[in-house]
Amino acid sequence: MEQLLGALASMAAGVGACVLYFWGGNAVLDLIFPARGPDIGPNIRRANMVRPWLFLGPALVLLTVYLIYPVFNSLVLSFYGPSAETYVGFSNYTWLLADPGFHESMRNNLLWLIVVPAAATFFGLIAATLTDNIGWGNIAKSLIFMPMAISFVGASVIWKFVYDIRSEDVDQIGLLNAIVVALGGEPQAWIALPFWNNFFLMIILIWIQTGFAMVILSAALRGIPEETVEAAVLDGANPFQIFLKIKVPQIWGTIAVVWTTITILVLKVFDIVLAMTNGQWGSQVLANYMFDWMFRGLDFGRSATIALVIMVMVVPIMIWNIREARKDA
Amino acid sequence: MDGIAGRKPMLLWVVHLSVLALVVLWTIPTFGLLVSSFRDGDQLSVSGWWTALTSTERNIVFRAPAADAQVEEGGQWVIAGNVFEDSQPGRITAFGVSSREPAAYTPGTPVELKDGASLSLSETGDFRISSPEKMTDKRGTRIFFTSIDPPRFTLENYRKVLFSEGIGKSFINTMTVTIPATVIPILIAAYAAYALSWMAFPGRSLLVAVVVGLLVVPLQMSLIPLLRLYTDVGIGKSYVGIWLAHTGFGLPLAIYLLRNYIKGLPKEIIESARVDGASDFAIFVKIVLPLSFPALASFAIFQFLWVWNDLLVATVFLGNNEEQLVMTGRLRELLGSRGGNWEILTASAFVSIAVPLLVFFTLQRYLVRGLLAGSVK
Numbered sequence: 001m002e003q004l005l006g007a008l009a010s011m012a013a014g015v016g017a018c019v020l021y022f023w024g025g026n027a028v029l030d031l032i033f034p035a036r037g038p039d040i041g042p043n044i045r046r047a048n049m050v051r052p053w054l055f056l057g058p059a060l061v062l063l064t065v066y067l068i069y070p071v072f073n074s075l076v077l078s079f080y081g082p083s084a085e086t087y088v089g090f091s092n093y094t095w096l097l098a099d100p101g102f103h104e105s106m107r108n109n110l111l112w113l114i115v116v117p118a119a120a121t122f123f124g125l126i127a128a129t130l131t132d133n134i135g136w137g138n139i140a141k142s143l144i145f146m147p148m149a150i151s152f153v154g155a156s157v158i159w160k161f162v163y164d165i166r167s168e169d170v171d172q173i174g175l176l177n178a179i180v181v182a183l184g185g186e187p188q189a190w191i192a193l194p195f196w197n198n199f200f201l202m203i204i205l206i207w208i209q210t211g212f213a214m215v216i217l218s219a220a221l222r223g224i225p226e227e228t229v230e231a232a233v234l235d236g237a238n239p240f241q242i243f244l245k246i247k248v249p250q251i252w253g254t255i256a257v258v259w260t261t262i263t264i265l266v267l268k269v270f271d272i273v274l275a276m277t278n279g280q281w282g283s284q285v286l287a288n289y290m291f292d293w294m295f296r297g298l299d300f301g302r303s304a305t306i307a308l309v310i311m312v313m314v315v316p317i318m319i320w321n322i323r324e325a326r327k328d329a
Numbered sequence: 330m331d332g333i334a335g336r337k338p339m340l341l342w343v344v345h346l347s348v349l350a351l352v353v354l355w356t357i358p359t360f361g362l363l364v365s366s367f368r369d370g371d372q373l374s375v376s377g378w379w380t381a382l383t384s385t386e387r388n389i390v391f392r393a394p395a396a397d398a399q400v401e402e403g404g405q406w407v408i409a410g411n412v413f414e415d416s417q418p419g420r421i422t423a424f425g426v427s428s429r430e431p432a433a434y435t436p437g438t439p440v441e442l443k444d445g446a447s448l449s450l451s452e453t454g455d456f457r458i459s460s461p462e463k464m465t466d467k468r469g470t471r472i473f474f475t476s477i478d479p480p481r482f483t484l485e486n487y488r489k490v491l492f493s494e495g496i497g498k499s500f501i502n503t504m505t506v507t508i509p510a511t512v513i514p515i516l517i518a519a520y521a522a523y524a525l526s527w528m529a530f531p532g533r534s535l536l537v538a539v540v541v542g543l544l545v546v547p548l549q550m551s552l553i554p555l556l557r558l559y560t561d562v563g564i565g566k567s568y569v570g571i572w573l574a575h576t577g578f579g580l581p582l583a584i585y586l587l588r589n590y591i592k593g594l595p596k597e598i599i600e601s602a603r604v605d606g607a608s609d610f611a612i613f614v615k616i617v618l619p620l621s622f623p624a625l626a627s628f629a630i631f632q633f634l635w636v637w638n639d640l641l642v643a644t645v646f647l648g649n650n651e652e653q654l655v656m657t658g659r660l661r662e663l664l665g666s667r668g669g670n671w672e673i674l675t676a677s678a679f680v681s682i683a684v685p686l687l688v689f690f691t692l693q694r695y696l697v698r699g700l701l702a703g704s705v706k
Binding site for chain 2: 048071074294
C-alpha cells in the first residue's frame with residue numbers, strides 16, 4: 001500500500017515537474033523576450049523561434065536517450081566482447097553466421113513472418129465482413145477483439161492449458177488432446193513436437209491479433225462508397241464476387257497497413273516463446289535468442305548483434321511507413 | 330445493408346453460424362481458464378473443465394491403521410475410521426481389498442478378511458474392521474475404492490494465489506509500475522504534438538518523419554545500452570528507471586496519435602484565437618488540451634494495457650525480488666515452477682488479466698478509435 005502511495009506521489013511529482021517546466025519555461029521566455037516595449041517586433045519573432053523547441057524539449061530528450069542513442073550504441077557494442085570492454089572486430093558477426101541457434105531462430109522467425117500476419121489478416125477480414133452483416137455483430141466483434149487486452153504471458157497460460165497432455169491411460173484435461181482422443185487419436189505433447197510446435201505457438205499470436213485486424217478492416221469496409229457495391233449488385237454480381245472483386249481491391253491500402261503492423265509485432269515476439277518453451281524443441285526465435293544471450297549467456301556483444309539483425313529486418317517497413325506518412329503530409 | 334449475405338436467407342444463416350463458430354473458437358480458451366480457476370484442485374487435475382458440472386470419478390487406495398490402533402468393543406477388536414481422512418469426501422460406488430479386484434464389492438457388503446476379521450464400508454466412507462481376536466498385522470489393510478465426487482467450486486484457489494503465492498504483492502507492484510508510466514508520457518507528448526501540428530519552425534517535417542520511424546524501432550535495440558546507462562548513472566533496477574523507460578518507449582506512439590488528432594482540429598478555432606492575441610501556450614492549455622480528450626483517452630488506454638501486460642521491460646529494468654516482481658513476471662515464474670498445478674496457474678492468470686479485461690470492456694470505444702488513428706496510413 002505504502003508502495004502504491006509512493007507511486008501515486010511520484011506520478012504527481014512527475015506531472016507537476018512537467019507542468020512546472022512547460023509553464024515556467026514559457027514564463028521565462030516571455031520575460032526574456034517581452035511582447036511589449038521598443039523591441040516588440042523582433043522579440044515576438046525570437047520568442048516564436050524558441051518556443052517550439054521549448055514544447056518539444058522533454059520529448060526530444062527522452063526519444064534520443066531511449067530510442068535513438070541505443071541504436072548507435074548497439075552498433076558499437078556489436079564490435080565488442082561479452083562485457084563490452086574489448087574490441088573484437090567482426091567476430092560477433094562471424095560467430096552469428098555460423099551459429100546453429102541463430103539459424104534455427106532465423107528459420108522460425110521467417111515462418112512466423114509468413115504465417116502470422118497472413119492468418120491474422122485473413123481471419124480479421126473474414127470476421128469483419130461477416131460481423132458487419134448481422135444484428136449481434138458488435139457483440140461478436142467485442143468477443144473476438146478481447147484477447148487483445150490479455151498479456152502474452154496470460155495468453156500463454158491460457159493456451160498451455162489447451163495444449164496440456166496427460167498420459168494415455170487417464171482423462172485428458174487439455175482441450176486439444178481431449179478432442180484428439182475423442183476422435184480416436186493419441187495424445188500429443190504439442191509444444192514439444194519439433195517444427196510443428198512453432199505453429200502451435202503462432203496460433204496464440206494469431207488469436208491475439210485477429211481482433212486488431214478485424215477492427216481496422218471493418219472500419220475500412222464501412223468506408224467503401226455504397227455506389228460501387230450497388231452498381232455491382234445491379235450488374236448481377238453474387239456476394240462473393242462483390243467481396244473479392246469490389247470490396248477487397250478498394251481496401252488494399254488498409255490491408256497493407258494491418259499486415260505491416262502485425263509483421264513488426266511478429267519480429268519482436270518474445271514473451272510467448274519464453275513462457276511456452278523458452279526456445280526448446282526447436283522453437284527459438286530472434287527476440288528470445290537475444291534475451292537468452294543477454295541474461296543467460298551474459299554476452300552483451302553477441303546479444304547486441306542479434307538485436308541489430310531484428311532492427312535490419314524492421315528497416316524496410318520503417319522506410320515504407322515514413323514515405324507513406326510524408327505523402328499524407 | 331447489402332453485404333455479402335445480400336437478401337438470401339440461406340446465406341444469412343451461414344453467416345450467423347460462421348460468426349458463432351468464430352466467437353466460440355476465440356472465447357473458449359479464456360472461458361476454460363475462468364471455469365478452471367474456480368474448480369477444486371483435485372478435480373481439476375483429473376477431469377477436463379468442460380466436465381465441471383458433472384460428477385468426477387476417482388480411484389483411491391486407502392491404508393487403514395495397523396493393529397496398534399485397535400480398540401476392544403464388547404468382545405470384538407475394532408479398527409474404525411473414514412477412508413476420506415486425507416482427501417475430499419465423495420460417495421463410494423465400489424470397493425475391494427486387493428489390487429486385482431479393486432471394485433469387487435458394493436458399499437455395505439461385509440467382506441471377510443484373513444484371520445477371521447471382517448470389513449464393512451459405508452457409502453460415506455466410514456469403515457470398520459472387526460475381529461473376534463486381537464489383530465496382529467503391522468501394516469494395515471489396504472482398501473481400494475471408487476468414489477463419485479459431486480462438482481465442487483471454490484474460491485480457495487484465489488485465496489491461495491493472492492496471499493501465499495505472491496500474486497497479491499505482484500498486483501501492487503504492477504500497479505506501481507503502470508500508473509505513473511501511463512500518466513507521465515501524456516503531457517510530454519501532448520506538448521510535442523501541438524508543436525508539430527500548429528507551430529511553424531524549420532525541421533518540423535523531418536521531426537515528424539523521425540517520430541514515424543521510431544514507431545517501429547524494436548525495443549530489443551534499447552535494452553542493453555540502457556541497462557549499461559542505468560548502471561553508470563546509478564539508477565540501477567528501480568521504479569524510477571522503469572517509469573522513464575516506459576515513458577520513452579511510449580512516446581513515439583503518443584506523439585503520433587496526438588499529432589494526428591490535434592492537426593485535425595478546426596483551423597478556424599486556433600487562428601481566431603491567435604488573432605485575438607492568445608499565445609501558443611494559452612491556445613494549447615485552453616483550447617487544444619480540452620478538445621483532445623478523446624485522443625488522450627485512447628493513448629492512455631493503449632499505454633495502460635501495454636505497460637500492464639509488459640514482461641520484457643519489467644524483466645530487464647526491475648529486479649526479481651519480492652518488492653519488484655510484476656504479475657507477468659510472477660506468472661512466468663509460476664509456469665516454470667508450478668507447471669502442473671493448474672488451479673494455481675489458472676487463478677493467477679485470471680487475476681492478472683482481470684484488470685485489462687475490465688478496462689477493455691468499459692473503454693473499448695476509445696481503444697478502437699485510437700487503433701484507427703494510430704495505424705500508419
